[in-house]
Amino acid sequence: MNNLLEQIYKLGIIPVIKIDDVEKAVPLAKSLIDGNLSCAEITFRTSQGEEAIRRISKEFSQMLVGAGTVLTVEQVDRAIDAGAKFIVSPGINKKVVEHCINNNILIIPGCSNPTDIEMALELGLEVVKFFPAEQAGGLNYIKAISAPYTNIKFMPTGGINISNINNYLSFNKVIACGGSWMVKSELINEGSFNEITNLVKQAIATMLGFEF
Ligand code: 3PG
Numbered sequence: 001m002n003n004l005l006e007q008i009y010k011l012g013i014i015p016v017i018k019i020d021d022v023e024k025a026v027p028l029a030k031s032l033i034d035g036n037l038s039c040a041e042i043t044f045r046t047s048q049g050e051e052a053i054r055r056i057s058k059e060f061s062q063m064l065v066g067a068g069t070v071l072t073v074e075q076v077d078r079a080i081d082a083g084a085k086f087i088v089s090p091g092i093n094k095k096v097v098e099h100c101i102n103n104n105i106l107i108i109p110g111c112s113n114p115t116d117i118e119m120a121l122e123l124g125l126e127v128v129k130f131f132p133a134e135q136a137g138g139l140n141y142i143k144a145i146s147a148p149y150t151n152i153k154f155m156p157t158g159g160i161n162i163s164n165i166n167n168y169l170s171f172n173k174v175i176a177c178g179g180s181w182m183v184k185s186e187l188i189n190e191g192s193f194n195e196i197t198n199l200v201k202q203a204i205a206t207m208l209g210f211e212f
Contacts, residue, residue, distance in 0.1 A: 001126065001127075002106055002126070004064070004085060004086055004106045005106065005126070005127055005175065007039075007064055008039075008064070008086075008155070008175060008176045009175045009176055011037065011038075011039050011064070011176060012169060012176050012177070012204075012207050013037065013039075013165070013176060013177055013178075013179065013203055013204070013207065014039055014040075014041050014066070014088075014155065014157075014176055014177070014178040014179075015032060015037065015039065015040055015041065015178075015179065015180070015182055015183045015200070016041050016043060016068055016157060016178045016179060016180045016183070017040055017041060017042050017043060017052075017068075017180070017183050017188070018043050018045045018046055018049075018180070018185050018188075019042060019043075019046055019048045019049055019052040019188065020046055020048060020185060020188070020189055021048065021188075021189065022048040022051045022052050022055065024188050024189070024191065025042075025048075025051070025052035025055045025056050026055055026056060026059050027191070027193050028040075028056075028183070028188055028193065028196065029056040029059065029060050029063060029065075030060075030193070031193035031194070031196040031197045031200070032063075032183075032196070032197075032200055033060060033063065034197045034200075035182075035196070035197040035198070035199075035200025035201045035203075035204065036200070036201065036204055037200045037203075037204060038060070038062060038063045038064060039063065039064040039065075039066075040056060040063065040064075040065050040066070041066045041067070041068040041088055041178060042056070042065065042066070042067060042068065042084075043067070043068035043069040044067060044068065044069045044070055044071070044075050044079070045068075045069045049067070049069075050067075050078050050079065050082050051082070053065055053067055053079060053082040053083055053084050054082040054083055056083075057082065057083025057084070058083065064085055064086075065083060065084055065085060066084050066085060066086040066087065066088055067079030067080075067082075067084035067086075067087055067088070068088040068089075068178075069088070069089065069090060070087045070088065070089050070096065071089060071090075071093065071096070072093075072095075072096065073095055073096055073099045076096060076099055076100060076103075076105065076107075080103075080105060085106070086105070086106040086107070086108065087100055087105055087106065087107045087108070088107075088108045088109075088110075088129055088155075088178070089107070089108075089109045089110055089129075090110040090129075090131055091109065091110045091111075091116075091131075092109040092110060092111055092116050092119050092120055092123075092128070093109065094119070094123070096109070097109055097120075097123050097125070098123065101123065101124060107125070108127055108128060108129050108155055109125070109128055109129060110128065110129040110130070110131035110157075111128040111129065111130060111131075111154075112130065112131060112132070112136045113145065114145055114148070116128070117145065117146075117149055117152055118149075120152065121149065121151070121152060125152070126151065126152065126153060127152070127153045127154070127155060127175055128152060128153075128154060128155070129154070129155045129156075129157050129178065130142055130154040130155065130156040130157070131156075131157050131158050132157070132158025132159060133156035133157055133158040133159055133160055133168070133177075134158055134159025134160065134164070135158055135159055136158070138159075138164075139156075139167055139168055139171060139174075142154055142156060142168075142171065142173070142174070143171065146173050152173070153173050153174070153175045154173055154174050154175070155174070155175055155176050155177065155178055156168050156174060156177050156178070157177065157178030157179060158178075160177045160178070160179040160181070161179060161181040162181065162202060162203060162206050165177050165179070165203070165206065165207060166206065166207065166209075169207065181199070181203075182196060182199035182200050182202075182203055183196055183199075187199075
């Protein structure tokens with residue numbers, strides 16, 4: 001497995017972040033690190049995402065920072081230039097995936113049906129995002145659609161939280177889960193960074209099977 005995918009597998013959780021105010025980016029990243037989760041997927045859902053990636057990557061070079069909701073080739077280039085180490089997209093866009101592969105950039109595109117998965121396989125991918133996980137049918141659906149394809153693994157995202165993450169992680173074709181439940185925009189916007197740290201600690205404890 002690709003080295004970055006190994007890191008994602010070891011982390012188990014990728015926090016999916018929407019930044020409305022770039023000034024919150026560095027304190028937010030610190031709150032994740034304080035919770036022992038040195039990873040962040042900063043989405044391009046706001047105009048602040050790119051600068052947030054730049055600031056976090058500069059301040060915390062050890063952090064695994066990725067860009068999410070990347071929809072175009074141009075956004076891939078901007079994200080990488082800002083310091084992103086991997087790219088995530090909600091759907092599978094051939095141009096975006098090929099651009100990443102040609103430039104040796106890890107891309108985890110969203111797939112939600114067998115046609116998407118076959119396109120991912122044809123493009124040479126080994127891991128895809130399964131999105132929106134809960135809404136599309138949850139773990140039972142992943143088990144059913146993955147059955148014909150032996151070599152593809154999933155990062156489910158969408159509707160995942162403390163109560164269902166272990167269910168997903170128990171399936172050997174799931175490498176990690178993405179989710180925003182510990183980094184909700186309201187918490188970031190009001191500067192509730194201690195609470196974010198606590199939610200991250202709770203998530204990690206749950207994943208490891210400890211009471212929190
Ligand atoms: C995403 O962008 O991948 C999802 O919106 C995250 O889903 P969640 O907010 O339900 O965790």
